[in-house]
Amino acid sequence: MKLKNTLGVVIGSLVAATSVSALAQGQGAVEVEAFGKHYFTDSSRNLENGQLYGASVGYFLTDDVELALSYGEYHNLNSDDRVLDNNTRHKNIKGSLSSLDALYHFGQPGVGLRPYVSAGVAHQSIGQADRSGRDRSTFANIGTGLKYYFTENFYARAGVDGQYNIDANESEWMAGVGVGLNFGGGARPAPVVEPTPEPAPAPIVDEEPEPQPELVRVELDVKFDFDKSRVREESYGDIKNLADFLNQYPQTSTTVEGHTDSVGTDAYNQKLSERRAGAVRDVLVNQYGVDSGRVSSVGYGESRPVADNATEEGRQINRRVEAEVEAEIR
Structure with a gap:
């Protein structure tokens, strides 16, 4: 050649x-x-x-x-x-x-x-x-x-x-x-926003009742690699979906919560969870244009596991950042 x-x-x-x-x-x-x-x-x-x-x-x-x-x-x-x-x-x-x-x-x-x-x-x-x-x-x-x-x-x-x-x-x-x-790389499909069931209408008295608001919610669950706080490329679709919801309903706000598995000291995992939450908040604010005053972040270290830390599968589930936001649609 x-x-x-x-x-x-x-x-x-x-x-x-x-x-x-x-x-x-x-x-x-x-x-x-x-x-x-x-x-x-x-x-x-x-x-x-x-x-x-x-x-x-x-x-x-x-x-x-x-x-x-x-x-x-x-x-x-x-x-x-x-x-x-x-x-x-x-x-x-x-x-x-x-x-x-x-x-x-x-x-x-x-x-x-x-x-x-x-x-x-x-x-x-x-x-x-x-x-x-x-x-x-x-x-x-x-x-x-x-x-x-x-x-x-x-x-x-x-x-x-x-x-x-x-x-x-x-x-x-x-x-x-x-x-x-x-x-290289790619993004996984964004989660579907599903409205909650509409409440039953109030009994009719003398006049027709006002339409009841519909409550919609978006939840975010971003996973991280071991001892890393960099947001995976495949998680950007989920984060953008949450940002679109926040931008569509400007009266809403959210708190981004960071978590770790149980490997390492409590103090180290606390800092790692804060960095993970901050990394997701930075993507929402700096990349997708959400007002910084509407997004806060907090780290909980290893104190709130949702799976068994004795297994690798459980530890992967616990290495996460979570957030949710709700809005009423009339």
Whole structure:
């Protein structure tokens, strides 16, 4: 595969991804990246330092762990071919590098800085200056670097990769930068607003009674990952449904209540429940335009379980934020 074809696939993916409506970081997301690296070679193959240009695609197995496949081609990689009359002639070496790496990201998904470490394997196919054929080597990779997410989806990266040539028993390394796009995720269907049964009409006396108001209610139940306060992408539909109801009935208000499971200390879980409630309140106010004075938040820590904390299923149910609001329709 030529480098321009590889970059074409990545650029096409970037353009197509910008049309996806549900974009998010975290588990299940996909990252595509174009990169350039400076290649510092080993000593035994008589190669001069050059550049590696290519692209990668990665999939997030969890919020923090990504599995990435990359392909790049070498440029400006020269070798001393032979010496004639004290004049050194250089040969431009062609080659490619394919890698499979696992990356662990630190910090929370979202806008901002996320350091990472990586490890994996690579296969190099490169020309030889002194004879025909190609030199093929297997590498063990280890690396570290920084990603900065300018938005939820667009980021830039800088990093250093150490490579151990298993076949030649020598070490090499690369330093490079890249830009990429993170996309994926989706939202579950919003809950249906069901009106409560209409009360029985009052007995008729001398005049016809006034119509009785109908009471409608919206309830919110947002689940969270263990020890996390980031709102899952699939919960945004539920939160928007509550925001639409509040905006439709401006006389209403609500309290967002945060809860945790029983893992951890009481003090830690109290703070975690407050952060979860605050995160949902921020989505209502900042993303869906609900007046901040109509939404309050409170955390109850682990004090109000609704399921058995002795099981993983029960603890998942208890890691939640709840809210409800009622309105009368005449």
